[in-house]
Amino acid sequence: MKALFLAGGLGTRLKPITDNLPKPMVPIMGKPLLERNIEKLKRHGVDEILLSTCYKPEIIKNxxxxxxxxxxxxxxxxxxxxxxxAGAIRNAAKYIDDTFLVFNADILSDIDISEMLRLHMERGARATIAVTRVANPSAYGVIEHDENGFVTAFKEKPKPHETRSNLINAGTYIFEPEILDEIPAGRAVSVERETYPLLLQKGYRIAIYDRCSYWLDLGTPGKYLKAHKDILRGYHHLYGVNFNEKRQYISPTARISRTAKVIGPVYIGDNVIVGPFAFIGPDTVLGDGSVVGMWAKVIGSVVWNDAQVGFGASVVDSMVMSNCRVDSYSDKYNTVLTEQTSRPITV
Known part of the structure; x- marks a missing residue:
């Protein structure tokens, strides 16, 4: 089976992280989110991937x-x-001749793809939409359905009295190939605002998959930090990362001074160096090859691969991007740190 990832977004709300990096390439525990999602799909037997790119495509391809x-x-x-x-989906038509999967490439979720596919086939649906529940649906496009799990209406940002549903699109779909014929070619098309209402109007059977217990759009720096804290605390399981009883993952190649203090939950990647009397955690990720200097403190933060935190520096509730160096004795709170600048995090 083929899976199409929609990986062309500009990631505007995630700036400055995405100033020079496509949103799907933002690392989750040291690996790009897109790589994490492809690894997950492999476990469900998907071995052919289509990547629809637009913003800085060479970074993804390289x-x-x-x-x-x-x-x-x-x-x-x-x-x-x-x-x-929808336009990006239609643009991939020449590669598709059977049932296929579609994913927004910036989503972290626990959707069981095998189960979703089974339900799609059992129901004889032409499209199946994964949905997730939200407390206040008035900020989203809401999906209403009948008792058999088929969509009856799409409502865009309804007022509280206008719907009883709190289900929204979770950015994961299963389509039959004939759906492609209903999408105009050569122009921008929204699957939520144009394609789905049209399919419903034409009588296509559209099912929902509502068994998703964890879902997060990594749309802002605050949500990016939340994703890591959720993984560290066990709210979301990331395949390939196994924590010990103290909620610590420490690579065997990491070098941590005997006088350093590490408090879980933490993730410490390959070839990390933590100097004497440094303080790490809780809720902290140190990417591969990163260095934390003597007496430095890193709490509630994500440090990317090959970044450095200088002697006596404090990094709290912040992100330190790859190849960035945090100056010695400096204090960084609620900040995104790049090679060029640092900006407050918008939560």
């Missing part, structure tokens, strides 16, 4: 290549201009 290092086949469809969710 990292993944043909997919052989991950044991999958990867093909690329690059947009000259953004085509929207």
């Amino acid at each position: 990292y993944f290549g043909d997919g052989s290092k991950l044991g999958v086949k990867i093909s690329y469809i690059t947009e000259d201009e953004p085509l929207g969710t």
Whole structure:
């Protein structure tokens, strides 16, 4: 089975993280989110990946290549201009001849793809939409359904008295190939505002999959930090990362001074160096090759691969991007630190 990742967004709300990096390449525990999601799909038997790219596509292609290092086949469809969710799906039509999966590439979730596919087939649906519950649906496009799990209406940002549903689109779909014929080619098209209402009007059977217990759109720096804290605390299981009883993952190649203090939950990657009397955690991630100097303190923060926290520095509730150096004795709170600048986090 083929899976299409919509990976062309600009990631505007995630700036400055995405100033020079496509949103799907933002690291989760040291690996790009897109790589984490591809690894998850492999466990469900998906071995052919389509990547729809637009913003800085060369970064994605240079990292993944043909997919052989991950044991999958990867093909690329690059947009000259953004085509929207449905437009990007239509743009991949020449690669698709059977039931296929579609994913927004910036989502972290626990959706069971095998179960979702089974329900799609059992119901004879032409499209199945994964949904998630929200407390206040008035800020979203809401999906209403009948007792058999089929969509009856799509309502855009309804007022509280206008719907009884609190289900919204979770950015994961299963489509039959004939759906592609209903999407106009060559222009921007929204799957939520145009395609789904049209399919419903034409009588297509659209099902929902509502068994998702964890879902997060990594749309802002605050949500990015939340994703890591949720993984560290066990609210979301990330395949391939196994914590001990103290909620600590420490690579065997990490070098941690005997006088340093590490308090879980923490993730410490390969070849990390933690100096004497440093204080790490809780809710902290140190990416591969990062360095924390003597007497430095890192709490509630995500430090990317190959970054450095200088002697006596404090980094709290912040992000330190790759190859960035935090000056010695400096204090960084609620900040995104890049090579060029630091900006407050918007939660």
